[in-house]
């Protein structure tokens with residue numbers, strides 16, 4: 359009896375992310391944003407490693423510091439659904455140019471992206487679209503691997 363060669367990694371084969379489908383989900387949830395103060399509505403859609411799309415919209419608060427962005431809302435939904443990694447990101451918002459994730463959201467997304475090559479697609483309300491990788495949006499990022507290296511080097 360011949361033995362099957364073991365697979366290099368036991369990861370399920372995934373379809374490549376479909377930016378248009380992801381952007382459509384982000385546009386859909388953008389319509390439900392709660393933005394009475396800025397009137398700057400944003401929707402975000404994240405493709406998780408579970409194959410599902412997790413969405414979020416910005417939710418503002420009269421106490422402005424309590425406001426949460428669409429990207430972080432979607433990230434929370436992804437974690438709550440049991441996914442472990444973000445495979446692709448779409449953000450819809452902005453009238454003059456596609457809105458990019460703010461600094462805080464870039465840091466939060468960096469925590470759970472598969473790696474720095476994960477693409478962020480951004481589209482404004484006029485349909486202008488641009489994209490960038492997480493590494494381009496957050497170069498020299500501080501992430502979970504930074505802490506792992508720190509622990510290892512402190513044991514010397």
Ligand SMILES: [Zn+2]
Pocket residue numbers: 427428429430459460461462463464
């Ligand atoms: Zn943000």
